[in-house]
Amino acid sequence: MDDFSLFDSGSEPVAPVFFSDETGKPFTNCKLCNKELVESNSVYTIEKAYVRNVEKNENKLIFEFVYCNDCMEELRGSISKESMQRITAYFQSNSNIIERYEKFSKSNLFDADSWINNCIINNSDISEIEEYQLYCSCKGGNMLLILLPI
Ligand SMILES: [Zn+2]
Numbered sequence: 161m162d163d164f165s166l167f168d169s170g171s172e173p174v175a176p177v178f179f180s181d182e183t184g185k186p187f188t189n190c191k192l193c194n195k196e197l198v199e200s201n202s203v204y205t206i207e208k209a210y211v212r213n214v215e216k217n218e219n220k221l222i223f224e225f226v227y228c229n230d231c232m233e234e235l236r237g238s239i240s241k242e243s244m245q246r247i248t249a250y251f252q253s254n255s256n257i258i259e260r261y262e263k264f265s266k267s268n269l270f271d272a273d274s275w276i277n278n279c280i281i282n283n284s285d286i287s288e289i290e291e292y293q294l295y296c297s298c299k300g301g302n303m304l305l306i307l308l309p310i
Contacts, residue, residue: 173301173303174296174301178206178294178298186198187226203228203299204298205226205295206225206296207225207227208225211290212291212292213290
């Protein structure tokens with residue numbers, strides 16, 4: 161089980177950018193096990209991937225996914241410990257995720273757009289990136305503002 165004290169830093173209603181592009185509504189069920197997430201006030205993760213036509217200023221959804229914490233744990237379990245350590249190390253040395261979190265938590269700037277406008281790896285502006293993914297952790301109808309959204 162995750163350390164829930166991490167989740168005390170704040171929460172905001174799920175932003176429209178993390179709604180389902182297919183339905184235009186917030187996600188309500190885990191895509192893997194179909195568990196209800198909002199009414200049950202469950203912790204879950206939203207992942208969306210886009211390609212972007214910079215010239216036309218158009219975004220095209222590649223996939224959208226939502227999974228409950230149980231399915232997330234299972235997915236994590238299927239990744240070897242070694243690759244997980246490599247992924248974590250990569251993020252720690254290449255991204256500004258911790259710094260960004262501290263900056264936003266100090267300024268109380270809990271606005272999804274300002275969290276996701278720049279790539280956490282190289283800080284590129286999202287409007288100049290041709291392919292990107294968004295992640296968000298949620299609990300019930302709220303986003304958890306921890307190290308995500310990214
Ligand atoms: Zn599930």
